[in-house]
Every structure is written in C-alpha cells, then in structure tokens.
Amino acid sequence: MLYLAAFAAALLVDTIPVFAPPAWIVLAFTIIHWNLNPWGIIASGALGSVIGRYILTLLHAARVGEDLPQERKRQHLVPWQETRRALLVRQSLRDAVRDFAALKPQRSSLRPAWPA
Numbered sequence: 001m002l003y004l005a006a007f008a009a010a011l012l013v014d015t016i017p018v019f020a021p022p023a024w025i026v027l028a029f030t031i032i033h034w035n036l037n038p039w040g041i042i043a044s045g046a047l048g049s050v051i052g053r054y055i056l057t058l059l060h061a062a063r064v065g066e067d068l069p070q071e072r073k074r075q076h077l078v079p080w081q082e083t084r085r086a087l088l089v090r091q092s093l094r095d096a097v098r099d100f101a102a103l104k105p106q107r108s109s110l111r112p113a114w115p116a
Contacts, residue, residue, distance in 0.1 A: 006030045006041045007048040014052030017060070023049045 009030070010023040027045040031038050 002030065002034055002036055003040050003044045006036075007044040010045040010048030011052040011055075014049045015055050017056060023052075 006027055009026045013020050013023045013026055023045060027041050030036060031041050
C-alpha cells in the first residue's frame, strides 16, 4: 500500500505545474521514514513520475494549442526556418575550411616547427 502512496506522490509532484519539490526527495523520504525496499519505491516512483510528466505535457500542449491560431503558429516558425538556413550556410563554410586544411600541402621537413 505504501508503494501505491509513493506512486501517487510522484505522480502528484510531477503533475503540478508550479514549484514543487523534486520527486526524488519525496521518494527518499518514504524510504527513510517507513523503511521500505528502495528498489520497489524507485520503480513505483519512476512510473508515477513518467505518467505525471506525460499528463503535465498533455495539459500544457492543450493549453498552448488553444491560445495560438493556426496562422500564428506558422508565422512563429518562419524565424526558425531562417535560422536553420543560416546555420546550414555556416556549416558548409566550416566544412569548406576543414576540407581546405586537410587538403593543403603538408610540411616536407621532418624537423619540428619550433626551435630546440
């Protein structure tokens, strides 16, 4: 029954969209206070945390999706597409410099470049 309480506590803590203690603190408290099997608490708490975060994500996505009309969503993506293009240009320039450095003639002498 206490494992179900740990599950519910982790679910509740990870579903709250405001500042709340991390789930691991609640789980550590249950392990220490009731002297339970740590592996059972970790398993039930991890499952509760995953489900709690999933519920929080669904609630947040539904709320954000209602706030933005479809056209505004598309306009919001335009700067990201421009940034992506700019990064691809930078990446191609970086690759060109790297390729040039790899293909340039190497030093023919075997002595070190610095004086001994």
